[in-house]
Amino acid sequence: MYFFYPLTIGRVFGENHMSTRSKILETFETVAQEQGKTLKALSDTTDLLECGLDSLCFAIIIARLEDELNYDPFVESDVAEFPVTFGDFVALYQRLQA
Amino acid sequence: MDSAPALRKLLQHALKARTHAVGFASADHQFSWASLIEPAPSGLVVNQVADRSIILITRSQAAAASALVALDGVAASLVICPPDFDLVHLAYVANLAQADLILTDDPDLQSAGLETHLICPPFGLDVEPSAARQSPTEWRLFTSGTTGTPKLAVHTLKGLTGAISTANPLSAAGPPTVWATFYDIRRYGGLQIFLRALCGGAALCVNEKDEPVGAYLTRLGAAGVTHLTGTPSHWRRALMSPHLAEIAPRYVRLSGEIADQGLLDRLAKTFPNAKLGHAYASTEAGVAFEVTDGLEGFPHALLDRTDGPVKLKLRDGALLIRSDRCALRYLGDEAKPVADADGFVDTDDLIEVRGARCYFAGRRAGVINVGGAKVHPEEVEAVLNRHPDVELSRVFARQSPLTGALVAAEVVARAEGRVFQQLPELSADLRRMCREALGAVKTPATLGFVDSLPLSEAGKLDRRRA
Numbered sequence: 283m284y285f286f287y288p289l290t291i292g293r294v295f296g297e298n299h300m301s302t303r304s305k306i307l308e309t310f311e312t313v314a315q316e317q318g319k320t321l322k323a324l325s326d327t328t329d330l331l332e333c334g335l336d337s338l339c340f341a342i343i344i345a346r347l348e349d350e351l352n353y354d355p356f357v358e359s360d361v362a363e364f365p366v367t368f369g370d371f372v373a374l375y376q377r378l379q380a
Numbered sequence: 381m382d383s384a385p386a387l388r389k390l391l392q393h394a395l396k397a398r399t400h401a402v403g404f405a406s407a408d409h410q411f412s413w414a415s416l417i418e419p420a421p422s423g424l425v426v427n428q429v430a431d432r433s434i435i436l437i438t439r440s441q442a443a444a445a446s447a448l449v450a451l452d453g454v455a456a457s458l459v460i461c462p463p464d465f466d467l468v469h470l471a472y473v474a475n476l477a478q479a480d481l482i483l484t485d486d487p488d489l490q491s492a493g494l495e496t497h498l499i500c501p502p503f504g505l506d507v508e509p510s511a512a513r514q515s516p517t518e519w520r521l522f523t524s525g526t527t528g529t530p531k532l533a534v535h536t537l538k539g540l541t542g543a544i545s546t547a548n549p550l551s552a553a554g555p556p557t558v559w560a561t562f563y564d565i566r567r568y569g570g571l572q573i574f575l576r577a578l579c580g581g582a583a584l585c586v587n588e589k590d591e592p593v594g595a596y597l598t599r600l601g602a603a604g605v606t607h608l609t610g611t612p613s614h615w616r617r618a619l620m621s622p623h624l625a626e627i628a629p630r631y632v633r634l635s636g637e638i639a640d641q642g643l644l645d646r647l648a649k650t651f652p653n654a655k656l657g658h659a660y661a662s663t664e665a666g667v668a669f670e671v672t673d674g675l676e677g678f679p680h681a682l683l684d685r686t687d688g689p690v691k692l693k694l695r696d697g698a699l700l701i702r703s704d705r706c707a708l709r710y711l712g713d714e715a716k717p718v719a720d721a722d723g724f725v726d727t728d729d730l731i732e733v734r735g736a737r738c739y740f741a742g743r744r745a746g747v748i749n750v751g752g753a754k755v756h757p758e759e760v761e762a763v764l765n766r767h768p769d770v771e772l773s774r775v776f777a778r779q780s781p782l783t784g785a786l787v788a789a790e791v792v793a794r795a796e797g798r799v800f801q802q803l804p805e806l807s808a809d810l811r812r813m814c815r816e817a818l819g820a821v822k823t824p825a826t827l828g829f830v831d832s833l834p835l836s837e838a839g840k841l842d843r844r845r846a
Contacts, residue, residue: 316811317820338751341782342825349826356781 302375305350306343310335313342326369333368351375386453386512387537387578388417394581400556402583404502405603407591409442411502413578416449423504424450424483428497430509433479435459435470435494441565441586442501443485445574452537454509457518459532462566463589464837465522467492469530476532476712477520520711521568523663524636524838533663533707533718540571542689542705543667544579557582560600560629562610562618564589567838568663569636573609582607589837594623601626611636611839612643616765616772619646620794628653633670635659637840638740638758641676642766648674664718665725666705668692676762677739693724698744699731700724730756746843748776751783753821757843760787760824763817769794769806774833774841775824789824792833803829 307324314321314335321334330340348354355374356364365371385393391413395402403412424447434455438444444460451458459477471492473479482489482496489496516536523531559577563570565586577584585603587596597618600608608629610618615634618624632647632654639658648656656674661667668690671678683692690703702724709718719725730741742756749755757775764773771792778788793806807827814823834842 316815316823337782338820341751341780341786344782345778345780345786345788345825349828354781 302351303372306347306372306375309343309346309350313339313346317342324368326367326372328368329366330364330368330371347375386517387449387575388453390537390541391417391449391578391581394579396581398581402556402581404442404445405583405585405599406440406442406588407595407599408588409440409501411442413449413581415502416446416504419505419507420503421506423506424497424499425506426454426509429481429483430454431456431513432481433457433477435461435474435477435479435482436566437461437465437467437470437482437484437486437489438499438566439463439484439486440501441570441588443499444566445584446501446503447483447499448574449578450503450505452517452519453512454505455517456513457520459520460522460566460571462522462837463564465530473530473532518708519571521571521663521707524567524840531715532711534709534711535666535707537575539666539705539708541575541579542703543572543661544576555604555606557607558585558600558603558605559583559607559609560585560587560603560605561608562587562596562614562839563636564837564839569609569611569661569838572661572667593617594621597621597623598626605629607631607633609633609635612639613637613772613835613841614839615643615647617835619650620771624650631655631657633657633659635661636838638742638762639676640762640765642762642770644674644676660699662725662727664707665701665727666703666707668701668703668705675737677737680733680736680738683738691724694731694733695724695726697730697732697741699727699729701727748785748787750780750785750787750821755787755822757787760789760814760818760822761841763814764789764791764810764824767806767810767813770810772833772841774843776843778826780825786825787822789827790830790833791827792831793829 310324311321317339319334319339322328324333344354344356365374395414401412429451432455434451436444436447436458459473459479467490474492474494482491482494483499484496485499487498516538519535519540520532521535523533557580559573559582561570561573563573565571565574574584585600585605605627606629612634629651630653632651635658644656655672657670657672659670669678669682690701693700706725707718728744730744732739732741742758746757747754748757760775761773764770771794773789773791775787775789777785780786810827811823836842
């Protein structure tokens with residue numbers, strides 16, 4: 283049935299294809315911009331506390347990612363401590379994909 | 381204590397000046413006010429209702445209207461059940477009210493073993509009551525916003541009509557007054573409009589809950605409505621209707637929720653020739669004041685007034701009200717007092733004073749705590765609602781592992797069938813507006829778009845949903 287084609291193409295090449303990591307990166311950038319914060323270049327070793335965002339920003343990021351990915355690792359898993367680096371943060375969400 | 385004349389007497393007085401028939405109109409019932417005060421053999425039998433403690437459970441507002449006129453000054457007390465009354469609570473209410481009779485227009489009502497009479501509007505009494513009661517009939521109204529066990533506030537007609545001027549009910553010139561309301565007359569707000577229409581000898585059009593807003597507006601247009609009242613949520617809904625163009629009221633009134641500037645401006649633009657007022661009233665505190673300068677909030681000067689029937693003051697940031705229009709008490713021996721030792725009723729509505737103006741900040745119970753910062757959902761909704769594309773919004777708390785709570789919002793975009801791609805733009809716009817007006821903490825962390833937001837039975841934004 284032809285009319286399914288566009289839907290399928292949308293699924294493969296659309297939003298779902300975006301990696302978890304790039305989605306997190308995008309959310310960090312959006313929230314930083316909204317909150318008027320200067321975000322440092324993020325790498326796996328960047329300390330979250332040094333990246334230019336405050337705790338309200340992180341709270342917003344976690345809420346947005348929960349809406350986007352249907353997953354809040356801080357509630358749903360046995361995370362004992364808040365991640366220290368950006369890499370730790372991404373890894374928490376990537377566990378979901380594993 | 382001087383007792384005010386019964387409602388029947390006020391109506392008789394008001395109708396004396398009328399040269400044309402006026403009365404009540406819902407989609408299903410139309411009748412003249414006069415038909416409610418003419419004794420008729422088919423009416424309620426005075427001897428069966430006099431001095432009784434009655435519960436009024438009605439499907440139609442017409443039945444409630446008839447009963448209120450017939451029974452004030454005759455029955456000892458009336459519990460006026462709202463349209464969404466849950467019969468699960470009937471036995472509890474009957475016990476609380478020490479009720480001995482139910483009047484209903486519902487032949488299928490399961491009346492918990494109480495004596496029950498079936499009523500069919502319109503009706504009056506079978507004979508003129510021989511003498512007025514010594515003490516006034518108690519009107520027992522359900523307080524709004526309660527879930528679970530009902531709470532009832534006790535009024536008398538004198539207090540309920542305290543804000544209604546009967547001295548000069550109508551100007552002789554111009555078309556006759558036709559009142560209409562989105563409220564239900566079985567709740568405080570709607571009851572005020574019912575009493576205003578009666579005491580002024582004016583027509584009243586009401587909206588039963590199964591009548592669509594568009595059909596109601598068309599009916600109001602045909603009836604020549606001049607005075608229309610509702611909650612801000614009612615008005616936001618009406619503003620969405622293409623049928624709004626069919627009415628041209630000369631008086632537009634809001635109460636029951638915070639009237640924000642966005643809505644007031646929209647109404648002023650829609651009805652440029654109407655007097656626009658927002659009133660403050662509650663079931664417990666009665667009618668306190670009306671603001672007609674087109675601006676949200678109210679003048680600070682109202683707080684300092686020592687003249688006039690209503691005294692206002694602030695305590696711990698909340699509005700307190702003292703007047704003869706306040707409820708006398710809550711029903712039940714165990715109930716806490718309505719007012720404090722000085723006679724002031726605490727409204728639980730928080731006020732922010734900025735310059736010479738007082739603004740409603742929200743309900744004391746609804747505060748969202750974002751990492752120690754307090755956010756009132758209503759102040760955020762007011763900013764969101766200011767955007768021309770926003771019809772209605774609901775702001776609520778969402779849990780956060782970092783800040784305890786965050787501000788979340790749901791928004792109904794104004795134009796239905798709006799292109800989906802434009803919503804991210806609107807979302808960014810709204811966030812920017814909130815940040816500029818309120819700062820980062822109060823700006824919704826997440827913002828979603830929904831097709832509609834539910835209103836409670838009282839016509840207020842339903843906040844109970846998690």
